[in-house]
Amino acid sequence: MRKTELAAFLFMGLTPSFAQLGIAPQQENGEAIVVNKCGVSVYYVSMGDSGSFGTLSPDAVYREQFRLRYLGADYPGEDKYGGISIMLSPNQTITAAVDKQQAFFQSTITQFEYTYHPLEPPGLWYDISNVNGYVYNTDNGWNGIRPWPFQEDGLIVEGTSEECATVVCPGGNPNGNSTCIQAYTHSKDDWATHGCRNNNSIVLTLCTEVTLDE
Ligand SMILES: *[C@@H]1O[C@H](CO)[C@@H](O)[C@H](O)[C@H]1NC(C)=O
Ligand SMILES: *[C@@H]1O[C@H](CO)[C@@H](O)[C@H](O)[C@H]1NC(C)=O
Numbered sequence: 001m002r003k004t005e006l007a008a009f010l011f012m013g014l015t016p017s018f019a020q021l022g023i024a025p026q027q028e029n030g031e032a033i034v035v036n037k038c039g040v041s042v043y044y045v046s047m048g049d050s051g052s053f054g055t056l057s058p059d060a061v062y063r064e065q066f067r068l069r070y071l072g073a074d075y076p077g078e079d080k081y082g083g084i085s086i087m088l089s090p091n092q093t094i095t096a097a098v099d100k101q102q103a104f105f106q107s108t109i110t111q112f113e114y115t116y117h118p119l120e121p122p123g124l125w126y127d128i129s130n131v132n133g134y135v136y137n138t139d140n141g142w143n144g145i146r147p148w149p150f151q152e153d154g155l156i157v158e159g160t161s162e163e164c165a166t167v168v169c170p171g172g173n174p175n176g177n178s179t180c181i182q183a184y185t186h187s188k189d190d191w192a193t194h195g196c197r198n199n200n201s202i203v204l205t206l207c208t209e210v211t212l213d214e
C-alpha cells in the first residue's frame with residue numbers, strides 16, 4: 001500500500017478560549033461529512049490503522065462519527081491518540097480499472113484529516129492536505145501550476161458552528177496560482193490545522209464551483 005503522510009497535528013497553538021470550553025463526551029461526537037458535488041464518482045478510503053475502499057456517486061454523502069484512534073500506552077501524553085484520514089480521489093482512471101482499490105492507491109489524493117482527542121481541548125482538529133496530491137514526488141506544489149486532485153472545481157470545509165474555521169480551496173487558478181494556500185502542501189504547513197469542540201460536525205463539499213453547464 002502506498003505510504004501516506006498524515007499531517008502533523010499541532011497542539012501548541014490553541015487559544016485558551018477553546019480550552020475553557022472543555023471537551024464534549026465521546027457519545028456527543030459530531031461527524032466528518034463529505035458531499036460529492038463533482039458530477040463524477042469520487043473514491044475514498046477512511047484510513048485509521050486500516051481502512052476500506054468505497055465509491056461516492058455524484059451528489060452522494062459520506063459520513064462517519066468522529067472516531068477515536070488509540071495508538072497505545074507506549075505513546076507519551078497527547079501522542080496516545082492518532083488521526084484519521086479520509087483519502088479522496090476523483091481520478092476517473094479508477095472508474096475504468098478492474099481493481100479499483102489498487103488504482104486508488106496508485107492515484108494522487110486529497111486528504112480530509114481529523115483527530116478526535118479525548119484529553120486535549122477543544123477535542124477535535126481537522127485539516128485538508130494535498131501533501132499526497134501531486135503526481136511527481138519532486139513536485140512541491142508551490143509552483144502554482146500543478147493540479148491537485150480537486151483543483152479544477154475547488155472545495156470548502158465548514159463546521160456546524162462558528163467555532164470551527166472554514167477552509168476554502170478555490171477552483172481554477174485564482175491569481176495565476178493553483179496551489180491551495182489553506183491546505184497542507186508540505187507536511188509542516190501546520191497553519192492549515194484548525195481546532196474546535198468535538199461535538200461539532202465538519203462538512204467537506206467537493207467541487208463547489210461545478211456549474212450545470214459542465
Ligand atoms: C490516476 O490514477 C492512475 C491509476 O491509478 C495513476 O496512474 C495516475 O497517476 C493518477 N493520476 C493522478 C492525476 O493522480
Ligand atoms: C503560489 O502561492 C504560494 C503560497 O502563497 C507561494 O508560496 C508560491 O510562490 C505561489 N506560486 C506562484 C507561481 O505564484
Ligand SMILES: *[C@@H]1O[C@H](CO)[C@@H](O)[C@H](O)[C@H]1NC(C)=O
Nearest residue numbers: 024028160161197199200201
Ligand atoms: C457542544 O456542547 C456545548 C456544551 O454542552 C453546547 O453549548 C454547544 O452548543 C454544543 N455544540 C454543538 C455544535 O452541538
